[in-house]
Amino acid sequence: MSTLPMTRLGAVGAIMAAATLLPDPAGARYEAKMYAITVWNAGCAGGTRNAWDDMVDAWYDEITDTGFSLFGWCLWGHCGDAFSRDGSWVNGSIANSWFADASVVSWGNDTPRLDDGDAVMIGTHGADSAGVWSGTMRINEAGGGDCNLRRDEMEIGDSDLEFLHLSSCNSMDDNQWSNWWRAFGRAHQVDGFHGFMWIGTGLISNYRNFADDAFSSAISDAWLDNHYVPNISGTDDQCPVAYAVGANQADATNRLFNERYDNVFADPGSIGWWHVTYIAGCDPANEGAL
Amino acid sequence: MMKTWTTILPALVLSLAIGPAQAQDKLEGERPAQAVEALVKQLDEILPRWDESILQQPETADWTADLTLTTVIRSLGARDLAEVAQKAPNGASFLQTKAEALRVDPARGYVRYANRAAAVDLSRKVPPLPEPPEVMERGIEILSRLGLPPGEFAKPQVETQMAAGGSIKAEKPERVDEVYRLLVVGRVINDLPVFGSNALVAMTSKAELQRLRTQWPVFRMEHSDKLLEREVVLLQSAEVLLDHGIAAGDDLRAQLGYAPVADEPGSAYVPVALIAGAVEPTPVMISVPLVSPGDFDER
Incomplete structure (x- = not known):
């Protein structure tokens, strides 16, 4: 949770103690979850990335920041629109079955995990495996799952999930766009990266600001505004892509450009169209320019 | 930036206390000396030089001093919000209408x-x-x-x-x-x-x-910050990169810049070495401070 500036506390301090005694409306709220891996030493291989959990956690803290309201005015945070904290998993036993769907692979069990949240962020190494995003797990699971979660093992939203955010390389490469819709059950949007995305403590605030901005403006715009970093390495860009589906073109684009954390649409009744938004000419490492 | 400082600062303090040469012995005791030396050499070639001018505090006004919902609404001519703002209590940081x-x-x-x-x-x-x-x-x-x-x-x-x-x-x-x-x-x-x-x-x-x-937070550096020796910064950078499995010969780029000390509102800034490792499976960007906190700095 972000630190509260003292000036704000001073402005309303006299009544804060009483106001915080009001019942928490968490039961009515949407749920957020996060999964992040920083160290791969439990059966699957991958280079250590110490900042990853801090980056994802910054998003998780912000989207669930209830802040403070007074007589119906939300003074800071997201008040009644904030998502509830439905779970944070860092390292541990993060495994393939947590994200795979039983309707696609027999050993999948995403219903109590990934698909139980309304907005979920996953932070892990990623790659493009013949046109399919593949994320590296932490343990090599017995019973069918392995070290790599693949997009074609997923069906998201058939239980609950609306918004999936992938802090993972190659999670939304342009050659994957025409097939990502296959992983949608009744989910609304998946956000990821074309080419390499970067890890660093200096990028933590981008994750917090993404969550903050997605209450004000479209989730897709917030994803681009905070994760597009031109010349991040001195030469390569970081290239975010937001992806939504809908029954038809009008439905998909309406969702893409108008859905917010505080303006969640009904689940798509069917999927007939996909649409993305991105920055023209964005040129990352490990992929060509968009 | 919190993690950078919480993980880097103890090592920097150690380096300063025992001197760069002894710090290198310590590093060499934990990692193959050749790996450290080779990475330090590569970093030395790509990291620009710096001097005291990097500590020069810019003389710019605090643009956030008068930053409020009302001043922004006026500046942007946001008519819809202007009406709502009149009813908002002091301390509000967020306003919205349908539009x-x-x-x-x-x-x-x-x-x-x-x-x-x-x-x-x-x-x-x-x-x-x-x-x-x-x-x-x-x-x-x-x-x-x-x-x-x-x-x-x-x-x-x-x-x-x-x-x-x-x-x-x-x-x-x-x-x-x-x-x-x-x-x-x-x-x-x-x-x-x-x-x-x-x-x-x-x-x-x-x-x-x-x-x-x-x-765009107000830019403020601590006057008590003191520049570290280049050798210390190079060693520290090498240590952090090796922690991430990045070694000499990898695709590294380096520049100087500024970064906040902590990922917290109002944090001071420090000059840093920004080093990008464009490596698989996921590239890394690290920022290593070029300064040590001054004697009375509680960071």
Whole structure:
């Protein structure tokens, strides 16, 4: 949770103690979850990335920041629109079955995990495996799952999930766009990266600001505004892509450009169209320019 | 930045206490000496030199001193919000109507404005977007009127936000549109980039403001900060990179810049070595401070 500036506390301090005694409306709220891996030493291989959990956690803290309201005015945070904290998993036993769907692979069990949240962020190494995003797990699971979660093992939203955010390389490469819709059950949007995305403590605030901005403006715009970093390495860009589906073109684009954390649409009744938004000419490492 | 300092600072303090040569012995005791030496050598070749001028505090006014919901609404001419703002209690940092939303956090130098009514409507043909020179001029004007110091603007870039889509039977996008023109402005102090500080303005085909975001905290360095020796910075950088499995010969790029000490509102800035490792499976960017805290600094 972000630190509260003292000036704000001073402005309303006299009544804060009483106001915080009001019942928490968490039961009515949407749920957020996060999964992040920083160290791969439990059966699957991958280079250590110490900042990853801090980056994802910054998003998780912000989207669930209830802040403070007074007589119906939300003074800071997201008040009644904030998502509830439905779970944070860092390292541990993060495994393939947590994200795979039983309707696609027999050993999948995403219903109590990934698909139980309304907005979920996953932070892990990623790659493009013949046109399919593949994320590296932490343990090599017995019973069918392995070290790599693949997009074609997923069906998201058939239980609950609306918004999936992938802090993972190659999670939304342009050659994957025409097939990502296959992983949608009744989910609304998946956000990821074309080419390499970067890890660093200096990028933590981008994750917090993404969550903050997605209450004000479209989730897709917030994803681009905070994760597009031109010349991040001195030469390569970081290239975010937001992806939504809908029954038809009008439905998909309406969702893409108008859905917010505080303006969640009904689940798509069917999927007939996909649409993305991105920055023209964005040129990352490990992929060509968009 | 918290993790950088919490993980780096103890090692820096150790390095300073026992001196660079002994610090190298320690590192060599934990890692193959050749790996450390080779990485330090590569870093020494790519990391620019620095001197005391990097500690020069810029003399710019605190643009956030008068930053409130009301001042932003007035600056942007946000009529819908102006009415709501009159009823808002003191201390409010967020306002919204159906058509507009605004959040302001002076400690972060953060302003987020969204003109929701101006969101692109792809059920119709999108008219051509304004030309880049117009976006540049109008975007700079908007940011300057907000109070951001133009002297800290890096060379602005005009970008185009695209939309593309297709039916589920299509293998390629069947429709591609330019939806917004973006002005993206980085920040420079003493001709060096300020990492994680930037501003963005999005405009519609009618040259209306569609959204805006600033992340432009007041820039403040501690006067008591003291420059570290180059050898210490190189060793520390090598240690952090090796922790991430990055070794000599990998694709590394380095520049000098500034970064906040902690990922907290109001944090002071320090000069840093920004080192990017474009390595698989996921590239890394580290920022290693070029200074040690002064004697009375509690960080």
